Amino acid sequence: MEDTRSAQLGKVTLQRLALELGLSTATVSLALRDSPVVAEITRLRVQEAARDRGYVANRSAAALRTARTNIVGVGLHDIVNPSFTELLAAIEDALSAAGKTVLLGVSQEDVARQTRTLGTLAEYRPDAFIVSPAAHTRVEDLKALAATGIAVVQVTREIEGSGFDFAGSDDRAGVALGVTHLVELGHRRIGMIGGFSAISTGRKRLAGYQAGLKAAGIPFDPALVMEGPGHREEGRRAMMRLLALEEPPTAAVSFNDLSAFGALMGLQAAGLTAGRDFSLVGYDDIAEAALWHPSLTTVHTFIPEYGRAAAQLALARMADLSRPVERVELPPRLVVRDTTSAPVPVKRRPL
Amino acid sequence: MEDTRSAQLGKVTLQRLALELGLSTATVSLALRDSPVVAEITRLRVQEAARDRGYVANRSAAALRTARTNIVGVGLHDIVNPSFTELLAAIEDALSAAGKTVLLGVSQEDVARQTRTLGTLAEYRPDAFIVSPAAHTRVEDLKALAATGIAVVQVTREIEGSGFDFAGSDDRAGVALGVTHLVELGHRRIGMIGGFSAISTGRKRLAGYQAGLKAAGIPFDPALVMEGPGHREEGRRAMMRLLALEEPPTAAVSFNDLSAFGALMGLQAAGLTAGRDFSLVGYDDIAEAALWHPSLTTVHTFIPEYGRAAAQLALARMADLSRPVERVELPPRLVVRDTTSAPVPVKRRPL
DNA sequence: CCTGCGTTCTAAATCGTTTAGCATGTGACA
């Protein structure tokens, strides 16, 4: 009934509404947005008519006129990794509470795809971008986005020297926490699993690993660092390689929980028990970490918090493009569970 | 440099480009879109100029003119639940391959919020909606979206009688598979954990449970059905309640993997071992299922596949609004792991 | 009767693109 009528009469636009009400489009537009210059009674009349006729504003038209879209482009390199899912959920939640809508782009850790995706998003003229840049992204790639006067905020990862706002966790301090914990348990030979130098988080977490060692007076041994993208499978292989070393470590920290899970599988495959034969510390504390068996000692990074922070930074910058650059770097917290313990002298149970 | 220049001269629009090239906007517009009516040489000249000047098309303007946005509104009730994350990733992937961009809305299983969110998305005039409706969504709520001539596709869940395309898994058959598996192992008293009748998947999975029992000649006992939203915590509580029954079941199927994980925790808390003292079948087979200890026997539902199917349905319907309604219902497959086994006579080890 | 003022509404320009229809130039051909 309703649909048939509106289909017959064509789409209901603001002009149409104005015509039917015997008002000008100016008045209708103002009335719909609760402007004080239109009389109370007219306002109510207009809003009622809009509701009755099922009027839906056309943001393309509004955006064209106002150069504002209320869209925020969110570009992540991955959304299946639980830590990024949590991030996306937090960002979406904070933005939608502020009346913004998320236009989503996923780069799959591929700069070319990221360029294409963000380029497409840019055509929609988002008021802001929130980006976790793919590995190998250059400063210019990000600058290109901001060229049109769009606010750009980096989240989780950052491109050093880009000069954009950033929200994430203090990765250096975080991984150092994990190393210190292992040292306190008595470990001296500690490996690092996953992470690579093409992304800021990789560099910072490696730096945290080194800082932790240094604080304990333990020399850094590059042979104990297994670079990798932070997948489960890569974590498993890294653990195998660590165990195959001439002088294998008795413990390791990892780039993220996913590679730690892989490492746990590697331990299991080698007939070793985490938290007894080998100590392992994860990073991020995603929900799954507490559920493993044994449950994963890891570093909690407050992902929803910095997701919300990123949203706030974006809102602040789109309100004032020239405000000083801001960095929000939340301090992580160590969560001790069952995969860490004092090292066993040397003997290893064969099964 | 580049930014300063373009900032000085104002935004670079198609008109500006035309002016600088001494061409009409029509020609420039056509040239940029590789129309055959503009001469090869002009086309190249225009495209080069566009590249040099950093021209970024304004989709709001184009959308206004063409009534096409290349946006697809994706409304999910949750994105943190891994099965919906996988779904979102698959949908995004398929759509972006087709040149569409995802405008995201999350309803948090709340109809009011869903109405608000989808209403906002509608203002952007997406070419299509892909929706997994929140519980208690009524047919009219969805119809309202389609009123403006927008393609609507339901994914995972559906509102019966809405008459929209649908892509999901054959939930009835899926849960029946699980029940049959348990029956074949020798179980006769089988519970159902999670799911509720406010959503189609809840109803279908319950129906599958009943169908499985019926096929085995086992009478349906409502006392063995623990309704709930499909969270971990709810699964845990449901398991506690099942175990506290006068005549507790020896096995259970569950609404989804998350509630099965909760149930596993419940078993552990009760000092029971899944796959020995109690058999449990999950639903969905998310990545985490294989990693539990013991690993979860569950029903694999091909989420990325039907996510892609939903995207294809949306593309097809936006190309032809009047095509016949299509339903894609993928048959699930049982994955037997370690949480199921033949029932133990009655004796239970106290710890 | 004129002036001034506040309230409420209108006319018209504008945002950047697409597209139907028209204009122009060129060469072929009769």
Add this chain to the structure above:
DNA sequence: TGTCACATGCTAAACGATTTAGAACGCAGG
């Protein structure tokens, strides 16, 4: 020379909203 076809490019009118300057009106005060 005139006609026609074709290739190419232009003109101008949309699309649906927002916004600014100002019109119309009623009313009070002198």
